[in-house]
Amino acid sequence: MGTGPLRLRLHLDHPGAGVDLPRLCAELQQVIGRGLDLEVVPSERSAFCPADPAARRALAQAIAATKVTHPATDRPSGQGTRRRPFEGEIQFEARRLGGDASAAGILYDGFWLQQVLAAALPSTQMRRDWLHLLLTNRLIGTFDDSDRRWHARMVLCGQPSIVSTTGMVLAPALPRDFYTQRHLHEQSGSGVLGEHLRAQMGEAVVQHDDPRQTQVAVSLTLQALLYWTTLEAFCTTAGCRLVDAHTQAALVALHEDEPALCPRHGHWAGAL
Amino acid sequence: MGLFAKVGEKEISRAIVDEFAREFNDYAESDVIIVGAGPSGLIAAGDLAAAGAKVMVIETNNYLGGGYWVGGFMMNTITVRAPAHKVLDELGVPYKEVSSGLFTTTGPHACSKTIARACDNGVKFQNVTRFEDVVLRSGIDGQPRVAGVVMNWSPVAALPHEITCMDPIAVESRLVIDATGHDACVMAKLRDNGLVDLPGHESMWVERSEDLIVEHTGVAYPGVIVSGMAVATVYGLPRMGPTFGAMLLSGKRAAAAALEELRATAGWKPRIGAKARA
């Protein structure tokens, strides 16, 4: 690494009520210590919500293009049958950037979105000692060539890294029965029931606006930092908060008490 | 001496024709044409007229209200989730809070008050009238812009083919609001003409589509604002059952978006005498 501390810049994009930002920052500082220069970038200074109307519209248009509207046929980075966004989709994204919209549920092509956001960053900060991280409720997905399907993700490492609070709810798998039930409800045409079905599972799963999202966000941010500094994607030591949780049960268990790093990653964090 | 004033049949007929013609003539050009008089269209109409916009609502049925009269399973209790109950407050519709944040009222009460408020605020209703097409103009940027609708009496569509050479009529407006429910007739027409490429319905990972419907309400094409359930169709959001809260709030957003557009239009002034509110 360089001589100074690693500059981590957090950008907020409606992460939701589950994330306690001061606690998130305090926790990160505590885990990493002086090796981290952490700043929450206010939206008026964030490259991810330009104040200039033309720049904002251009970014909105680029983001709208990364929507996955036809999961069966859309392929990464605009391959497949992807449409060009129409005026309303661009205006919705512009409203989101301006803070007038915040609803989640649309799936975005994660790596394409990351490219779009990277292009908005000042070139002077595209350096190894700067890591930008977007904490968002946008749902991001990546296409898996092995099963030819889109999968929701909690975190995408790289510059900028993306941590998705909606991904914490939707990405880790639930028992098969949940999806069968939800599918049946979807067939009945109600959009509210899927939410109720999940709410009924209570604390067994991470919910929308769940306060446990703060600790999960800390883990995922550490995962992004680990990748950025070592190219190591996650940990395989049981109990380490850098373990890649594939199921809600695993994610909840990992964050039940005091989530911790394994000795090896504890050492990594201290040495940053 | 009878109960009613002495008026001849021909005077009654003339009164109907003259008054209709005078009003129709006036509304050949309006600020906003709202297609569809369901909950979101009615709320948008009432808000816009209150703010001084000249509003005409066209509705294919003879009755106004669409699906507003009855809730799910044809039971006329309708539910709204907070904060949509504030719209009921505004309309003066009584309701009950059945659990935290969940309110019930009756369809007839809510629907009739919403219609009455729109009428009181000066909205012109053109019922038994079907939307047939959009009027397209070249906008200031040279791009096509919707500037009105082509419409016809609803029964014409039901006539046998050989006698349907009954041409429609065009009316102009600065904006058109598509509040036609799942059909999204106005946007579907633009799609059929190759002017937009709509996503269609494919399941997304959405579990809270009410929020998305409200927040997607707005300009979808130059000159067109989409409101209510049509939003789900246009943006490919999951279809929902009766969800009146989203319809009411979407109607309010549509009105706000239309006012913003009108205020940015050169030469637009709110009508004098309108019950303009802040």
Ligand SMILES: [Zn+2]
């Ligand atoms: Zn570890």
